[in-house]
């Protein structure tokens with residue numbers, strides 16, 4: 001991730017890419033879906049007309065799961081964006097072009113990623129509210145997450161305050177909503193300006209906004225839980241100096 005982009009990954013905001021409708025962009029809780037095979041790449045990667053599989057981007061790793069069709073089935077082991085396409089890499093032979101497939105994502109892993117993603121955005125809102133510090137990067141895993149931000153002075157007291165305030169906010173059960181706003185409108189929203197919405201490529205004229213109501217608002221392509229209470233509690237498991245005032249926090253969910 002380039003510094004200064006926050007969680008923003010250019011190209012991560014779309015409802016669809018040229019060949020594929022991105023079902024997770026509007027329904028993060030969709031676990032199974034039916035789709036048609038639009039094409040198979042030279043190395044056996046499958047392109048679908050619609051998918052609930054998240055492709056790696058914006059600090060959130062891709063989903064894994066299965067595709068089932070006719071007499072076949074295969075594990076989906078990687079999902080990536082490649083030249084404007086979403087490519088599902090399978091373990092084993094791919095279905096033929098035109099085949100109808102049923103996809104199922106590994107929900108336990110995905111839900112853990114959603115909880116960590118919403119935890120990071122919540123904490124990013126807290127760090128800004130408490131210290132005016134802006135986030136410069138983040139990465140989620142199924143069992144932890146990390147976040148980088150600019151804050152020269154990060155004392156043990158401040159770490160405690162960040163953890164406490166984040167847990168208070170999570171317990172307050174703030175709804176998390178997704179909406180799409182016109183680029184011109186997005187450029188007027190203070191939260192989005194703070195997270196550098198202006199750096200989104202100009203050819204994207206509709207921007208997906210993840211709003212943790214009253215806590216944090218960001219242009220973001222990832223999947224989130226519907227309410228902060230689903231995150232539970234966070235614990236700061238470590239902090240690190242990354243130089244030039246940049247700090248890194250590692251969090252785990254309890």
Ligand SMILES: [Zn+2]
Nearest residue numbers: 007058220222
């Ligand atoms: Zn994000």
